[in-house]
Amino acid sequence: METFLNQNSVRDALGVGGIDFVSCSPTVYQAMLVDWMRNLEVGIPALLEDGIKLLVYAGEYDLICNWLGNSRWVHAMEWSGQKEFVASPEVPFEVDGSEAGVLKTHGPLGFLKVHDAGHMVPMDQPKAALEMLKRWTKGTLSEAAASEKLVAEM
Structure with missing residues (x-):
């Protein structure tokens, strides 16, 4: 999945530029820690x-x-x-x-x-x-x- 989504042609079609796709992003994980264990x-x-x-x-x-x-x-x-x-x-x-x-x-x-x-x-x-x-x-x-x-x- 990562190989496919990181192809230049797929990135161009999705309009994401040079952003690498990762299935579990540590950047996203860190940003969401403020919601950890909160009753939403x-x-x-x-x-x-x-x-x-x-x-x-x-x-x-x-x-x-x-x-x-x-x-x-x-x-x-x-x-x-x-x-x-x-x-x-x-x-x-x-x-x-x-x-x-x-x-x-x-x-x-x-x-x-x-x-x-x-x-x-x-x-x-x-x-x-x-x-x-x-x-x-x-x-x-x-x-x-x-x-x-x-x-x-x-």
Whole structure:
């Protein structure tokens, strides 16, 4: 990935000039240390109340931001749709006919546990990560799961 992204033709196409791509930049890491271990969840309910869509995802083998801890704070977060979110079913997140994860959604909130992935979901499961991002940005992340659920209920 780094070799590809550091090709001059790719850098030119992305418009990044001579900046080297690194998968885990120490410069970015140092700049983000001020956010380390801060509870940023406190501002999220207001965003949800305003209809801002939020997708929280985690690889099932992530040791840094484990899926269970992420699932717990998402479920415990107080907002007007909390009860409905907690009660909503988990449905398979399928990519190319195979289960790539487990998805839970209600209103603007979604939580996705990605199978066979660690902290770097896009590196571990690039096809699933791309499909997740494409569906989420199109607003169809839960629609595919909902239609699969309806077929399963027939």
